[in-house]
Amino acid sequence: MKRFLVALLLVASLFGLPANADAADKVKAVASFSILGDMVKQVGGDRVELVTLVGPDGDAHVFDPTPADAKTLANAQILFVNGLGFEGWMDRLAKSSGFTGKTVVASNGVKPLTMVEEEGGKEEEIADPHAWQDLANGKIYVANIRDGLIAIDPEGKEIYEANAANYLNEIGVMEDAVKAAFAKLPPARRKIITSHDAFGYFGAAYGLEVIAPEGVSTEAEASAKDVAKIIRQVKDEHIPAVFMENIADHRLLDQIARETGAKIGGTLYSDALSGPDGPAPTYLDMFKNNVGALTTALSS
Numbered sequence: 001m002k003r004f005l006v007a008l009l010l011v012a013s014l015f016g017l018p019a020n021a022d023a024a025d026k027v028k029a030v031a032s033f034s035i036l037g038d039m040v041k042q043v044g045g046d047r048v049e050l051v052t053l054v055g056p057d058g059d060a061h062v063f064d065p066t067p068a069d070a071k072t073l074a075n076a077q078i079l080f081v082n083g084l085g086f087e088g089w090m091d092r093l094a095k096s097s098g099f100t101g102k103t104v105v106a107s108n109g110v111k112p113l114t115m116v117e118e119e120g121g122k123e124e125e126i127a128d129p130h131a132w133q134d135l136a137n138g139k140i141y142v143a144n145i146r147d148g149l150i151a152i153d154p155e156g157k158e159i160y161e162a163n164a165a166n167y168l169n170e171i172g173v174m175e176d177a178v179k180a181a182f183a184k185l186p187p188a189r190r191k192i193i194t195s196h197d198a199f200g201y202f203g204a205a206y207g208l209e210v211i212a213p214e215g216v217s218t219e220a221e222a223s224a225k226d227v228a229k230i231i232r233q234v235k236d237e238h239i240p241a242v243f244m245e246n247i248a249d250h251r252l253l254d255q256i257a258r259e260t261g262a263k264i265g266g267t268l269y270s271d272a273l274s275g276p277d278g279p280a281p282t283y284l285d286m287f288k289n290n291v292g293a294l295t296t297a298l299s300s
């Protein structure tokens with residue numbers, strides 16, 4: 001009986017039936033930005049053919065989709081977005097493309113941090129979209145990705161569950177390592193400046209105070225008054241280091257470093273991964289790079 005079953009499976013795989021998904025059978029998925037794209041790859045593995053709209057070192061706050069992006073989305077079965085107001089351009093793109101697949105909001109279930117931003121002279125409370133910068137939230141993203149893939153491809157359930165379980169385990173290991181690394185830093189030195197406010201969740205999770213001239217979106221520019229205030233704050237509070245971001249212009253930070261004597265601590269990957277040959281080609285590499293840069297600059 002067993003031998004018969006094996007023979008049957010062999011025949012089935014010869015005829016390309018169920019055993020292994022080839023390109024035509026793969027789930028066509030789109031992810032809005034590179035960090036989320038990596039997470040989808042880790043969970044989806046070979047069963048998923050993924051296109052990422054905002055690639056390495058790209059700024060998803062201000063992305064301008066092309067007609068080719070609309071076409072990609074029109075052919076997709078599932079779309080992964082961050083949510084929390086991160087991809088302001090997505091609704092229009094999804095509508096204009098005629099996308100009829102399933103949308104998974106990866107941050108669903110995250111407890112959002114909010115902040116007050118000044119918009120055209122009036123203050124409003126907005127959600128901070130950078131939830132992936134806390135690995136505990138990263139686990140929520142992975143669970144949402146897994147469940148979304150199972151919903152549209154139930155045959156892959158076991159594979160998605162196994163991939164997600166492995167990945168959640170790796171994220172847990174990284175989480176312990178990050179907490180251990182920060183626990184060694186003297187509390188008085190746990191303060192940094194970055195260009196835009198992408199590390200609110202990171203700071204809350206790992207005990208780091210992050211000051212940013214630009215707010216939670218790169219769309220808003222810092223005013224001269226904001227910059228003067230930060231320069232004063234860096235001097236008064238002896239903030240030891242200023243960090244560049246892979247997605248942002250660093251002239252303003254150069255100026256702050258110059259005027260305050262704070263050192264430039266390196267580059268943090270905030271809203272995008274690096275290319276494959278850079279220091280942060282995956283979500284977990286991004287943490288490794290960022291934590292390495294932060295602890296090196298803040299411990300000495």
Ligand SMILES: [Zn+2]
Pocket residue numbers: 061130196197198216217218270271
């Ligand atoms: Zn951002």
